[in-house]
Amino acid sequence: MTTAPELVKQAKQAVGKQAAQWVESGMVVGLGTGSTAAFMIQFLGERLQRGELQQVRGIPTSFQAMVLARQAGIPLTTLDEVSEIDLAIDGADEVDPQKNLIKGGGAAHTREKIVDGLAKEFIVVVDGSKLVAHLGSTFPVPVEVLPLAIVPVMRALEQLGGEPEIRMAVKKDGPVITDQGNMVVDVKFAEIPDPASLEMHINNIPGVLENGLFVGLAGRVLVGEVTDGQPQVRVW
């Protein structure tokens, strides 16, 4: 019998594959982070190896994306070297009906917001479990914080109505440390009636680098679902 995690994996694979099909020769592509974006990177690399695409360059949003892209044979570039990003393809932890997102389950949201936000189009790739009626209903808001400011920032996040918790590492004692050397605080909010305002208020706290609310940035959303054993992708 196919298990639920296996079905989710198939859904992620299907959206990753479809998104990779939308890359064209000559494009500069923002390479997202996470398990869904990882499939896109793999399939994009396969297209390059087959010679279907020429002169594609990737801008990774994390150390993980950089390593995967190198393994897949995708030439990389940096924000210093390009004048624009044609397309960014990235996952999400929650997507609301207005296509606002929570990202940062992999602690990569700071670089993701820079790269995804600069792209002419930002395509979101998710499995169906990520669709929510209201942001914050299944996932806290990740906030990247300079370590020296962790205590005052957590106090300020409480004053905004949140319940902050420092994200702890799994295979290391102590906190998760981001690619930039900072800490991540996950903040649970009972409700987020105005994501744009909350995004701004969190980022106004001194010591906060960036938070995982992505408001008004997403273009098309690819949603993967497995129906009757068949992976399906709908474009929204």
Ligand SMILES: O=C[C@H](O)[C@H](O)[C@H](O)COP(=O)(O)O
């Ligand atoms: O920091 C990580 C990113 O925002 C990911 O894109 C997000 O957590 C979704 O990851 P996944 O595709 O593994 O669910």
